[in-house]
Amino acid sequence: MPSEANGQSIGAGALLAILRDGQARTRAELAQLTGLARSTVSQRLDALMSHRWVVTTEDAISSGGRPAAAFAFNENVRVVLAADLGATHARLAVIDLGMSVLAERAEELPIDRGPEATLDWLVAAFQEMLAETGRDQTQVCGVGVGLPGPVEHASGRPVNPPIMPGWDDFPVPEWLGERLGAPVLVDNDVNIMALGEHWAAGPEVDHLIFIKIGTGIGCGIISDRRLHRGAQGAAGDVGHIRVPSSDALCRCGNIGCLEAVASGASMAAALRAAGVEAQGSRDVVALMRAGDTRAARLIRQAGREVGGVMASIVNFFNPSVIVLGGDIAEAGEQVLAGVRETIYSRSLPLATQHLTIRASELGDRAGVIGAAVMIVEYVLAPETIDQTVTG
Amino acid sequence: MPSEANGQSIGAGALLAILRDGQARTRAELAQLTGLARSTVSQRLDALMSHRWVVTTEDAISSGGRPAAAFAFNENVRVVLAADLGATHARLAVIDLGMSVLAERAEELPIDRGPEATLDWLVAAFQEMLAETGRDQTQVCGVGVGLPGPVEHASGRPVNPPIMPGWDDFPVPEWLGERLGAPVLVDNDVNIMALGEHWAAGPEVDHLIFIKIGTGIGCGIISDRRLHRGAQGAAGDVGHIRVPSSDALCRCGNIGCLEAVASGASMAAALRAAGVEAQGSRDVVALMRAGDTRAARLIRQAGREVGGVMASIVNFFNPSVIVLGGDIAEAGEQVLAGVRETIYSRSLPLATQHLTIRASELGDRAGVIGAAVMIVEYVLAPETIDQTVTG
The missing domain is CATH 3.30.420.40 (ATPase, nucleotide binding domain)
Structure with a gap:
């Protein structure tokens, strides 16, 4: 439901939203586009200009008669x-x-x-x-x-x-x-990474899930191009979803959580238990790259476990894009292959036929x-x- | 992002959306509320009146001078x-x-x-x-x-x-x-039931999941008060999510699907295999009500299996309300208890502390x-x- 349904009027902000596409427009054009009175358009342009959100462009627009001033969004001012x-x-x-x-x-x-x-x-x-x-x-x-x-x-x-x-x-x-x-806005890292990856993927992507596999595991959810935070802002907390056939103890106190088998922290702990020096998720990936078969096996298994949880989520949510990020995603195909294999074998064909599953586009910058x-x-x-x- | 951001103007529809609250308003009030020119307001009211969406109210509104006509939404005309x-x-x-x-x-x-x-x-x-x-x-x-x-x-x-x-x-x-x-709009039964239950629950509920347990199992998802249909319109297809510790063959050809253990069809089949006459989900509930302990056991187990799948979904989606509907939900507490127990024991405390899990309010009318x-x-x-x- 557009905001006019709540009885909001076309204010200065709505004028700026029109100008945000970069095109300069005259007062007359803006009045025609919005249905606002010319005097109202002038008032609102004055307010926007006094805050330098809008500037008059150098080239005035002439349609035969006296040239009319044109107004443009000043995207560099702030x-x-x-x-x-x-x-x-x-x-x-x-x-x-x-x-x-x-x-x-x-x-x-x-x-x-x-x-x-x-x-x-x-x-x-x-x-x-x-x-x-x-x-x-x-x-x-x-x-x-x-x-x-x-x-x-x-x-x-x-x-x-x-x-x-x-x-x-x-x-x-x-x-x-x-x-x-x-003004300052704060959110958790996984939500802002999901926003970054969605911006990089482009506005034509309506439903995207960003999953971060690092020390822990969590995801950010874009539904209809907007961040879905859930009722308590707790949406995306997939690290403690129970996976079948695991009785590993999780740091949360439960058994069989996804994080207890597929997070960087759990893999590093498994390597340490086997006598291998590994402090965290970056060490696990470094060991894999250095040819350690135990690290590689753990990472591939982590991909399958993440894929198993995501397979259920794909049936439930039907996203068009799943993006993997976080340190463990740096392992590339070693982890992606298992995610893809498990999702494709367990999710419904209708939900996977146009589904893209890929590594982060922005990496550390997401x-x-x-x-x-x-x-x-x-x-x-x-x-x-x-x-x-x-x- | 409100629709003005796309450069849309305040049209006749936006005026009607303002009037939809039932309050009558004068031309001057509508011009002030919207910032539209008086002449534009008059034009748009004329268009709405010619289609009888809006009527002039009998009581004209006077503010000292000449009484001004007031306009109201004609909710009974169509x-x-x-x-x-x-x-x-x-x-x-x-x-x-x-x-x-x-x-x-x-x-x-x-x-x-x-x-x-x-x-x-x-x-x-x-x-x-x-x-x-x-x-x-x-x-x-x-x-x-x-x-x-x-x-x-x-x-x-x-x-x-x-x-x-x-x-x-x-x-x-x-x-x-x-x-x-x-004009005709068509959607699947579970999505429209979710819309009905969300309307009944009230607009203050942002995120709601309606789960139907009948012959099959599916759910309708409300995210930010809107139906989440997913990329292929396949969202909510939870019946074929794999449940742990089951190797029951599903009609879809896979093993261990939720529907293979918790749907009305699968429970009726289990009862038939035990020599009990049961054609579908209604028979299963009728048997339970008649005191059949096998039917009651199956229904309670179905509640726990549905709860197990929903526990993961609660972590992922963080809804504020989960509504159970469909024939099997008619079994009331016999099925709800298992759903609640499993969700509360397996989902994160933050996601369950204000979560309502209840039977359908509208029942057959959803x-x-x-x-x-x-x-x-x-x-x-x-x-x-x-x-x-x-x-």
């Missing part, structure tokens, strides 16, 4: 700051409203240093990057952040994040917002791109623009 | 026809645009008589019901139909429906549209109510109204 914070690494970017990356960096950053130290570093890094690109903080219109743990969607606060000591219920949006002077997508969509949403220009 | 066709029974209704049921009937109707005979009967029955309610065919603005098999969403045609001989690829919308003179919801939402969608009044 930037968004995007950060994907992992357990030990961070990737940051400064991106304009047309999704062009102006600056990007990846650094080591242990998240267990706690929120203040981590976010202090983040603010300083963003300020350096702004300076590098010749921008300043007044041009920042929003900050998108991904965190490696559960985040309450409404408040943007971490909720009992297992690998982030000190972060529980920390007011990340307020803390960053005060220092960076812009999260930071997704964080930018999240904030650009928020900032340019008509409701937000209306608040900005009238507030 | 009706929708709704039909839920099952394998052996049909339920039909004539419903107005405010979702008041004007006439309803349930009759035996074997769908294996083929499309022409079945739809001929349907047209005749609808015409009788219209006459009973004092309406005629010119007042029908849409026809919603549910069928007991897969339906291609775009064309409304059945796709290889297993229990509907002769219906494959039959042009149901065109056939009914010609005879009833109104399908016909859902078929009406489907067509009312379509008919009153701003795009449809715009086409109607300008076409």
Whole structure:
């Protein structure tokens, strides 16, 4: 149901949404496109111009008589700051409203240093990057952040994040917002990676599942081009789905969870139990690449186990694309083959005949791109623009 | 993203969507609410009135000066026809645009008589019901139909429906549209039942799963208040998800499918193999009610098996409500207890703490109510109204 059904009017934001395609238009054209009164169009263009969302183009448009001024979206005037914070690494970017990356960096950053130290570093890094690109903080219109743990969607606060000591219920949006002077949206890393991969896959993909196989296993769900977060924001938590024929003990206390047999952490533990030095998921993939047959066998089996769980999800959800990401996905065909084989043999033919199952397109960059997508969509949403220009 | 983002204007349909709340409004109020020019409001009201979607109210509204005319949605002027066709029974209704049921009937109707005979009967029955309610065919603005098999969403045609001989690829919308003179939407029975149960549950429920346990097993999925059909319209086909610790042969040719252990057909077959007379799911429930312990045991086990599959889906999808329907759901707590027990013991606490698991509110009427919801939402969608009044 479009928003007009709720009785909303065509505000400045809706005008900007029309101009977002990059084409310049005259007042008359905008009045005709929207049905708005000419005076209303002028009012709203004035509001948008006073906030520099819209500029008059140099070439006036003439249709025989006096040339009329044309108006265009000013996609370079503002930037968004995007950060994907992992357990030990961070990737940051400064991106304009047309999704062009102006600056990007990846650094080591242990998240267990706690929120203040981590976010202090983040603010300083963003300020350096702004300076590098010749921008300043007044041009920042929003900050998108991904965190490696559960985040309450409404408040943007971490909720009992297992690998982030000190972060529980920390007011990340307020803390960053005060220092960076812009609205802040926070979500978990898997959701922002799903947004990034969906942006890369293109808007014609309606239903996409991004599954991350790293230390743990989780997925981000796109239904009808929008992130499906579920009733408690807990959707996508597939790591503790029970797999048949396993009685492995999971760190959650249950037995037979997918994570207990197919996560990087469980594979590393299995290798250590066999006397092989392996700390985490990256070591497991490195061992496989070095020719360790035990690591290769574990990874192939992990692919089949993930495929078994995804086969049920394919029957239930009928996505058109499944994207594999995370450290273990770096194993490429060694893990993808088992995922594909199991999904194709167990899901219904109708649901698999046009299904694409592939590795991440953006790799390590999926999260930071997704964080930018999240904030650009928020900032340019008509409701937000209306608040900005009238507030 | 609201539809203004696509550059759509506030048309007659958007005005009607505002008036749909039942409140009468003046031209000036509508101009203020929408930002439209007064002349545009008048034009669009004229179009809506010429199609009788809108009427002037008897009480003019005065604010001191000359009384101004007020305009209101005319929810009684048109009706929708709704039909839920099952394998052996049909339920039909004539419903107005405010979702008041004007006439309803349930009759035996074997769908294996083929499309022409079945739809001929349907047209005749609808015409009788219209006459009973004092309406005629010119007042029908849409026809919603549910069928007991897969339906291609775009064309409304059945796709290889297993229990509907002769219906494959039959042009149901065109056939009914010609005879009833109104647009026709067709979907499978489980999807329309999900729409009906979601309407009954109320608009505050964002994510709902309706699971039907009858001869087969399938579910309808509501994500963000909208039906999630999936990429091929195959979403919700949970009957062939593999359950652990079963090697029962399924009618689909695979082993261990949920339907092979928890459907009415499989339970009736198990009872027959034990020498008990049971043709289908209704017999299984009747036997249980008559005190047959084998039937009761099968039904309780079916609840646990369905719960096992739903436990994974709860982790993945995080719904706020799960509704059980279909013949086997008539067994009430005997089946619900196992579903609940298994979901609560295997799903993540965050996903179950506010989860409601209950039997259908509408029972046999879920399908016909859902078929009406489907067509009312379509008919009153701003795009449809715009086409109607300008076409």
